[in-house]
Amino acid sequence: MTSFSPLLVVAVALVDAEGRVLLQQRPPGKPMAGLWEFPGGKVEAGETPEAALVRELEEELGIATQESCLAPASFASEALGDRHLLLLLYVCRKWRGVPEARHATALSWKRPAQMYALDMPPADLPLIGLLDALL
Numbered sequence: 001m002t003s004f005s006p007l008l009v010v011a012v013a014l015v016d017a018e019g020r021v022l023l024q025q026r027p028p029g030k031p032m033a034g035l036w037e038f039p040g041g042k043v044e045a046g047e048t049p050e051a052a053l054v055r056e057l058e059e060e061l062g063i064a065t066q067e068s069c070l071a072p073a074s075f076a077s078e079a080l081g082d083r084h085l086l087l088l089l090y091v092c093r094k095w096r097g098v099p100e101a102r103h104a105t106a107l108s109w110k111r112p113a114q115m116y117a118l119d120m121p122p123a124d125l126p127l128i129g130l131l132d133a134l135l
């Protein structure tokens, strides 16, 4: 029997007062470099998804939020090389601090309708329509 060991990733649509969502551009040297993604990252062993996302937002953007401010929104399920990616997408409208690109090449606030024209990871594409309908 084959075993299924998904790569669990958490990501967030940070939504500002005008309904725009923060995207970050993956840096050179990482897989999928140059693509625009939702901030987030891998859930580490022993971590809950929500704790992982609070940690990633601090590490990647220098902003602080709370687990209670993370609303589950959707998920993506996609082959990724020899792994299978399960990406949990949350929506967050409340945080402290101004996001800065600590790991990413660049940050950009986009309306969901503007995301269709961007290069994003394959797993993210079904999430655009969801955000378009939700926000």
Ligand SMILES: Nc1nc2c([nH]c(=O)n2[C@H]2C[C@H](O)[C@@H](COP(=O)(O)OP(=O)(O)OP(=O)(O)O)O2)c(=O)[nH]1
Pocket (backbone or CB within 6 Å): 009, 010, 011, 031, 032, 036, 037, 038, 039, 040, 041, 042, 043, 080, 085, 087, 121, 122, 123, 124
């Ligand atoms: N953060 C994020 N990752 C995504 C998105 N879409 C997507 O396919 N991914 C994939 C890319 C990577 O294979 C994986 C996230 O891993 P990563 O390497 O960026 O995460 P990390 O911050 O934990 O990085 P590292 O410590 O391994 O360097 O999920 C997305 O919208 N946001």
